[in-house]
Amino acid sequence: MPRDPDCIFCKITAGDIPSHTVYEDEDVFAFLDIGPLAEGHVLIIPRDHHSELAAMPAELCAKIASLLPRLGRAALGVTGAEGFNVLVNNGAAAGQVVGHVHWHLIPRQTRDGLGYRWNAGEYAEGRAAQVADAYKAALASAGR
Ligand code: AMP
Numbered sequence: 001m002p003r004d005p006d007c008i009f010c011k012i013t014a015g016d017i018p019s020h021t022v023y024e025d026e027d028v029f030a031f032l033d034i035g036p037l038a039e040g041h042v043l044i045i046p047r048d049h050h051s052e053l054a055a056m057p058a059e060l061c062a063k064i065a066s067l068l069p070r071l072g073r074a075a076l077g078v079t080g081a082e083g084f085n086v087l088v089n090n091g092a093a094a095g096q097v098v099g100h101v102h103w104h105l106i107p108r109q110t111r112d113g114l115g116y117r118w119n120a121g122e123y124a125e126g127r128a129a130q131v132a133d134a135y136k137a138a139l140a141s142a143g144r
């Protein structure tokens, strides 16, 4: 869908809601997150309305991915950050609140207090092979 009239990010790309734009081209729009986790926290979105990553055309996703090194270098230079996270909250269970797919670009400093509960687990004997096989089968039968 090119644009959803009820979508806040579609309103931002249309200029109906103001934003602090940092980058735009014919397909992609990037602007400052209104509730930054760090100064310079940017949201990168496709201009067309796609609710989530898994529903996006691969080429459009590739275009956004191709911009990440450049936007990341800009984030480091502008904020003096030592690193950054690129994060997509995909689906409500994963913390997605705005239903227009977006990449968070979050500048990071050592000991900035941000983090993620990374509760690493482990596979039971044989389970990893089963899961990997299930992925291969799913990917073989799915379209691009
Ligand atoms: P998510 O939880 O991944 O859906 O993140 C949505 C993000 O959108 C949050 O970090 C919000 O701070 C941000 N956000 C919501 N409304 C606006 C807005 N009008 N301008 C900029 N960022 C926004």
Ligand code: ZN
Binding pocket: 003, 004, 007, 008, 009, 010, 011, 048, 049, 050, 099, 100
């Ligand atoms: Zn939208």
